[in-house]
Amino acid sequence: MGATLKDATAIAGIGQTPFAKRLQDSEKTLACRAIVAALDDAGIAASEVDAFASYTMEETDEVETAKAIGAGDVTFFSKVGYGGGGSCATVAHLAAAIATGQAHVGVAWRSRKRGSGPRPWKNTQVQLPTPGQWTRPFGLLRPADEIGMLARRYMHEYGATRDHLFNVALACRNRANQNPAAMMYDRPLTREMYMTARWISEPLCLFDNCLETDGALACVLVSAERARDCRHRPVYVHSAAQGLPAQHHGMVNYWNDDPLTGPAWTAARQLWKQADFGPQDVHVAQIYDAFTPLIPLSLEGYGFCGRGEGAAFTEGGALEIGGRLPLNTGGGGLSEAYVHGFNLITEGVKQLRGTSTAQVPGAATCLVTAGEGVPTSALLLRS
Amino acid sequence: MLLTPVVDDDGAPFWEYAARGELRVQSCADCDELRFPPRPCCPHCQSFATHWQKMSGRGRIWSYVVPHPPLLPAYADLPGYNAIVVELADAPRIRLVGNLVTAADAPLNSVAPDRLRIGAPVKAVFHTPPGGLTVPRWVLERP
Numbered sequence: 001m002g003a004t005l006k007d008a009t010a011i012a013g014i015g016q017t018p019f020a021k022r023l024q025d026s027e028k029t030l031a032c033r034a035i036v037a038a039l040d041d042a043g044i045a046a047s048e049v050d051a052f053a054s055y056t057m058e059e060t061d062e063v064e065t066a067k068a069i070g071a072g073d074v075t076f077f078s079k080v081g082y083g084g085g086g087s088c089a090t091v092a093h094l095a096a097a098i099a100t101g102q103a104h105v106g107v108a109w110r111s112r113k114r115g116s117g118p119r120p121w122k123n124t125q126v127q128l129p130t131p132g133q134w135t136r137p138f139g140l141l142r143p144a145d146e147i148g149m150l151a152r153r154y155m156h157e158y159g160a161t162r163d164h165l166f167n168v169a170l171a172c173r174n175r176a177n178q179n180p181a182a183m184m185y186d187r188p189l190t191r192e193m194y195m196t197a198r199w200i201s202e203p204l205c206l207f208d209n210c211l212e213t214d215g216a217l218a219c220v221l222v223s224a225e226r227a228r229d230c231r232h233r234p235v236y237v238h239s240a241a242q243g244l245p246a247q248h249h250g251m252v253n254y255w256n257d258d259p260l261t262g263p264a265w266t267a268a269r270q271l272w273k274q275a276d277f278g279p280q281d282v283h284v285a286q287i288y289d290a291f292t293p294l295i296p297l298s299l300e301g302y303g304f305c306g307r308g309e310g311a312a313f314t315e316g317g318a319l320e321i322g323g324r325l326p327l328n329t330g331g332g333g334l335s336e337a338y339v340h341g342f343n344l345i346t347e348g349v350k351q352l353r354g355t356s357t358a359q360v361p362g363a364a365t366c367l368v369t370a371g372e373g374v375p376t377s378a379l380l381l382r383s
Numbered sequence: 384m385l386l387t388p389v390v391d392d393d394g395a396p397f398w399e400y401a402a403r404g405e406l407r408v409q410s411c412a413d414c415d416e417l418r419f420p421p422r423p424c425c426p427h428c429q430s431f432a433t434h435w436q437k438m439s440g441r442g443r444i445w446s447y448v449v450p451h452p453p454l455l456p457a458y459a460d461l462p463g464y465n466a467i468v469v470e471l472a473d474a475p476r477i478r479l480v481g482n483l484v485t486a487a488d489a490p491l492n493s494v495a496p497d498r499l500r501i502g503a504p505v506k507a508v509f510h511t512p513p514g515g516l517t518v519p520r521w522v523l524e525r526p
Contacts, residue, residue, distance in 0.1 A: 119453070122455065124386060124455065130420055132388065132389030132391075133388045133389055133390060133391065133394045133398075133420070134388075134394075134420055134479070134480055135466075135480045136386045136388075136389075137385065137386045137387060137388050137518055138466050138480050138481050138482050138518075139385070139450060139454075139458045139461075139464055139466050139482065139491060140448070140450075140466040140480055141450065141454060141455060141458065142450070142454075144450075145448050145450050145466060148448040148450075149446045149447070149448050149466070149468055150446070152446045152447060152448060152501070153445060153446035153468075153501070156446070156501045198451065199449070199451040200450075200451055201448045201449065201450045201451065202448060202449040202450075202451070202496070203448070204448075247426065249420075252480070254445070254446075254468050254478045254480070255419050255420060255476075255477070255478060256476070257476055259478075
C-alpha cells in the first residue's frame with residue numbers, strides 16, 4: 001500500500017468575489033480576485049503557489065493566472081472535464097500532487113460570467129457527436145431538458161412528486177435567505193410561488209433550475225502539517241473520489257441498463273472505501289444542485305438512503321438546519337450562486353471552521369459533491 | 384430551421400438506413416450484442432466487426448419532457464412540442480430520443496402535451512425535411 005490521501009492535505013484558504021447577474025470585471029480579473037483573497041485568507045504568499053487546478057471549461061488559464069497573481073515556479077497543473085462534475089476533482093488532484101510531493105501550495109479556482117455571458121447550449125456550431133446526432137435535432141436542447149427527462153422517469157418509477165423537488169428548492173432558498181452574499185438573500189420562496197412558476201422543461205419549473213451567475217471562487221490547499229500553521233483551523237481532505245460508471249453517458253444517461261443510477265454511485269463507493277466514517281456520520285452536506293432532481297439522486301448515490309428513497313428523504317424538513325442532513329447551507333447553486341459548484345466547496349470549509357451564515361452546531365464532517373449526471377467527483381472534509 | 388443531425392463516422396449508417404425508412408441499430412458481428420449510441424468496438428467482446436440489425440420500429444415511451452422558453456428560435460416557434468425517449472420493443476435497453484407526432488410530416492407540436500404517457504406504445508415513422516436528413520419520429524400505436 002502506497003501513499004494515502006486521507007487527511008494528508010487541508011484547505012487552508014478560501015476566497016470569493018461578489019455574486020451577481022452581471023459583474024463589470026472580466027473573468028480573468030474575477031479569477032485573480034478570488035485567488036488573491038484565498039491566499040490572504042490562508043496567510044500564504046502568492047510566490048509560494050506551485051500548483052493549479054481548475055475545470056476544462058475554465059476560460060482563464062494557468063499561465064495568465066500565475067503571471068497575474070505572482071506565483072512562483074509551478075510544478076503541477078491540471079484541468080478536469082465535464083463541467084460541474086469536475087469541481088471536487090480540482091481539489092482532489094491538488095491533494096494527490098501535494099501528498100506525493102509534486103507540489104506544496106495548490107490553488108483551485110473557477111471564474112465564470114454565466115450570468116451576463118452566453119448560454120452554452122445556444123451555440124449550435126460546437127456540438128459533440130452524441131447531442132449533435134442523437135438528441136439536439138429532436139429539441140432536447142438544454143441541460144434542463146436532458147435532466148428533466150431523467151426526472152420524469154424518476155418520478156414515474158418511485159412516486160416522487162413536485163413537492164419533493166420543492167423541498168430541495170426551499171431548503172436551499174432558506175439558507176440563501178440567511179447568507180448576505182447569496183443572490184437570493186432577500187427573496188423568500190413559498191410553495192405557491194413554486195407551484196405556479198413558469199415551466200422551463202416540464203416537469204421542471206423555474207425554481208428547479210440553478211441561477212445564472214457572474215462570480216469566481218478559489219481555495220488554497222497545502223499539506224496537513226503546513227495547514228496547522230495557517231490563519232484558520234485546517235479543513236482536512238479526508239477522502240476524495242472521481243466517478244465515471246461503466247456505460248455512462250454524460251447528461252443523457254439513457255443508454256444503459258440502469259439510467260437512474262449515475263456517477264454518484266461510482267464516486268461514493270470509492271469515497272467511503274477510503275474513509276473512516278460513513279454517511280450516517282456526515283453532519284452537513286453540500287450536494288451539487290444545478291437542478292433539484294439531482295439531490296434525491298445524489299442522496300441515494302452517496303448512501304444516505306436506499307434506491308428510490310431520495311425523494312421521501314427530503315420530507316419533514318430533513319434538509320433544513322436541525323434536520324437529518326442540512327443541505328447546501330450557503331444556498332447552493334439554486335439560491336446562492338451557480339459557479340459550477342465551487343461555492344459548495346467553500347461553504348463546506350466555512351461549516352467546518354464554524355463560520356457559515358447558517359452554521360450547523362458542532363459540524364465536524366461534510367460531504368461535498370460535484371455534478372451528478374455527468375462524470376463526477378466528491379470530497380469528504382473534516383475538521 | 385430545426386437542427387439537423389451532425390453525423391459522425393460511427394453514426395453514419397443509422398442515418399443512411401433511416402433515409403431508406405429502416406430503423407437499424409448497431410450490433411456486434413461476433414457476439415451479437417446490440418449497442419447504442421454506435422461506437423467503434425463492442426464493449427462486451429472488443430470485436431471491431433459490426434452489423435446493423437433491423438428493428439421492428441415498435442417501442443414504448445420511457446420518458447418525456449415539454450420544453451418551454453428560452454429555446455432556440457425554431458423550437459420556440461413550436462410551443463408545446465415534446466421530446467421523448469422510446470425504449471425499443473425488440474431491445475428495451477436501446478432507447479432513442481425523438482418526438483411524438485400525429486404523422487411523419489406533422490409539426491413537432493402536433494400532439495397535445497396531455498396525450499403523453501410513460502409506457503404508451505409507439506411506432507417509428509420517417510420524416511424527410513426539404514433538403515434535409517431523414518429522421519425517425521414516433522406516432523402512437525393507438526392514437
